[in-house]
Amino acid sequence: MQRFKDKFALITGGTNGMGFATAQQFINEGGKAIITGRSDETVNKAVEKLGTNAFGIVSNAGNMKDILLLQEQVKQYTDNIDLLFANAGYGKFAPIEYVDETHFDELFNTLVKGTFFTVQQILPLMKSGSAIILNTSVVTGMGMQNFSVYSSAKSAVQSFIKTFASELTEKGIRVNGVSPGHIKTNIFNNTGLNSEQIEGAVQSIIPTIPFKRFGEPSEIANAVLFLASQEASYVHGTELTVDAGISVIR
DSSP states (O other): OOTTTTOEEEETTOSSHHHHHHHHHHHHTTOEEEEEESSHHHHHHHHHHHOTTEEEEEOOTTOHHHHHHHHHHHTTTOSOOSEEEEOOOOOOOOOGGGOOHHHHHHHIIIIIIHHHHHHHHHGGGOOTTOEEEEEOOGGGGSOOTTOHHHHHHHHHHHHHHHHHHHHHGGGTOEEEEEEEOSBSSSGGGGTTOOHHHHHHHHHHHGGGSTTSSOBOHHHHHHHHHHHHSGGGTTOOSOEEEESTTTTTOO
């Protein structure tokens, strides 16, 4: 299937996990993908794996200087973006009493400020018929211990779906969100846990998931690319939950 033949995607946080899987599938379906990441090493490694239709930009979604350079960097490869998947982000979790200002600002700068200003900077490169997909999370509708800052940041991103959709309707740009459940990514890498502790956390979560497994990044990619495709031409301002039912079957 060549749903994205001759189209260009910009996928932030595209060096691994859901972003990488989305770039890979977009390319497999005839498109070209620009991915961002925070280091030369991770960006170059990902681009090498993705092949000749992939391009990389070193850019940190939590750094405004990087975001304000993003449009010109993208224009080195294309003047038109058909899909913007604002995916960059990570998790950092702590009990209320242990959250400091650095923790709070880190997550809000990357997830909220980063998402908003990435969309703002890339909009001039988007025309009628293009699509913006925001990455939210099922935690916005669930009360989870140690998730207070992460959940509130993702809730802000969730609110952008409706406000952006309202504002961009006249431009013919569709805006939607994908809300992942527990997916096999590196979300625990910034928690300070070692590999054994991470595995313990994963094993404690699995019994709570209706399908008794973590989702694959490719399962999120499939949802993102459905929302970006003509198959979803009448889908606007909504959030597609991909969580094995954990948000409703508990």
